[in-house]
Amino acid sequence: DVKVTQSSRYLVKRTGEKVxxxxxxxxxxxxxxxxxxxxxxGLRLIYFSYDVKMKEKGDIPEGYSVSREKKERFSLILExxxxxxxxxxxxxxxxxxxxxxAFFGQGTRLTVV
Amino acid sequence: GESVGLHLPTLSVQExxxxxxxxxxxxxASDYFIWYKQExxxxxxxxxxxxxxxxxxxxxxxxxxxxxxxxxxxxxxxATQPGDSxxxxxxxxxxxxxxxxxxxxxxxxxxxx
Numbered sequence: 376d377v378k379v380t381q382s383s384r385y386l387v388k389r390t391g392e393k394v395x396x397x398x399x400x401x402x403x404x405x406x407x408x409x410x411x412x413x414x415x416x417g418l419r420l421i422y423f424s425y426d427v428k429m430k431e432k433g434d435i436p437e438g439y440s441v442s443r444e445k446k447e448r449f450s451l452i453l454e455x456x457x458x459x460x461x462x463x464x465x466x467x468x469x470x471x472x473x474x475x476x477a478f479f480g481q482g483t484r485l486t487v488v
Numbered sequence: 489g490e491s492v493g494l495h496l497p498t499l500s501v502q503e504x505x506x507x508x509x510x511x512x513x514x515x516x517a518s519d520y521f522i523w524y525k526q527e528x529x530x531x532x533x534x535x536x537x538x539x540x541x542x543x544x545x546x547x548x549x550x551x552x553x554x555x556x557x558x559x560x561x562x563x564x565x566x567a568t569q570p571g572d573s574x575x576x577x578x579x580x581x582x583x584x585x586x587x588x589x590x591x592x593x594x595x596x597x598x599x600x601x
Contacts, residue, residue, distance in 0.1 A: 379531070408589070415497075417577060418532070418591040433588065465531050467589075475520045475581055477589060479531030 378402070381466050381480035388487050394453040396483050398466030404478070405471050407449035409433075409441065412463040412482070424449055425472070456487045500598045507565040509595045511578035514559065518580035521554060522589070523563045526575045535563070535576075565597075573599045 382397035400407065406425050410418040410433075420433030422441040430441050438460060442450045449468075453460055466480040501507045513521070519540055524532035536547045538554050538561075545552050551564040561578050575594045582588070 410591075415593060417593040418589075420588060420590075423588060467531070473519075475522050475537040476534040477524075477532075479533070481529070481531050 379466055379468055379478050379480040381464075381483050383483050384481065386483060386485045388453075388456050388485065390457060390487055392453075392456045392487075394456050394485065394487075396451040396453075396464055396466075396485070398449045398451070398480055399447050400449075400468040400478070401447065402468070402470070402478075403446065404468035405446075406469045407443065408467040408469075408477070409439075409449065409451045410465045410467065411435070412465055418465065421451065453485075456485075458487050461485060461487045496595055497593070498596045498598070500600055501568050503568060503570060503599050503601050505568055507563075507568045507572065507597060507599075509563045509565075509576050509597065511561040511563075511592055512559055513561060513578070513580055515580060515582070515590075516556070516559065518582050520581040521552070521561050522579045522581060523550075523552060524577045524579060524591075526577065526594070528574070532577060537581075568597075568599050570599050570601060573597055 379400045388394050408423040409421045412418050419435050421439050424430045424443045440452045464483045467477040469477050520537050522537040523535040525535050526532040536552050538545045538552045549566045553562045575596045577591050577594045579589045579591045
C-alpha cells in the first residue's frame with residue numbers, strides 16, 4: 376500500500392514562529408501536494424511539486440513556502456506563523472500526471488496561538 | 489481556482505437505504521471528476537472517478553453519474569452501511585493545469601442504524 380506520512384498529527388505554535396510541516400511518501404510518486412482544510416471551505420491547494428526542486432503555487436500560497444530536495448519528501452514552511460493559519464494541513468501524492476487517485480496523509484492539525 | 493462542489497453540507501440516511509450525494513461544477517474543461525471519502529481523523533481516500541466523456545461509471549456499491557448539460561455530478565451508494573458515514577468530496581482534475589485537483593466543500597453523510 377502507498378503510504379503518505381505526515382510528521383505530526385497535532386502542533387501548537389506561537390505567532391511569529393517558523394513552522395515546518397513534513398511529508399514523506401514511499402511509492403516513488405512524482406507529484407506531491409499541500410492542502411489546507413477548513414470547515415465550509417473544503418480543501419484548498421497551497422503548493423504542489425511535480426519533480427525534485429520544482430514547485431508551483433496553488434490557490435492560496437501567501438504566507439507559505441515549500442521545499443522538495445528529495446523525491447519522497449515535500450515540506451511546507453510557514454515563514455512567520457499567524458493565527459489565521461490555524462488549520463488542518465493535508466499532504467497528498469500522485470504517481471504522475473493524468474492519474475486521478477491521490478493518496479493523502481492523515482493530516483496535521485496546526486494551532487497558532 | 490476552479491469552482492466545484494456546491495454540496496449540501498449534511499445528509500442523513502437510514503442504514504440499508506441508498507444514498508445520493510450531489511455536486512455541481514462550473515468548469516466544462518475538466519478531464520476527470522473524482523469522489524473522495526474522508527473518515528473522521530483521516531485524510532481523504534479515493535472512491536471512484538469518471539472521465540469527462542462518460543455519463544456513468546459503476547464501482548463496488550457506488551455509481552457516479554455525470555450530467556454535462558447541467559454540470560452536475562452525483563455519487564450513489566447502494567445499501568448504505570454505518571461504515572459509509574464520512575465526509576464526501578467531489579473534485580475535478582484537468583491535466584493541462586498540472587494535475588491539480590480542485591475540491592468541493594464536502595457533504596457529511598450520517599448513517600442512522
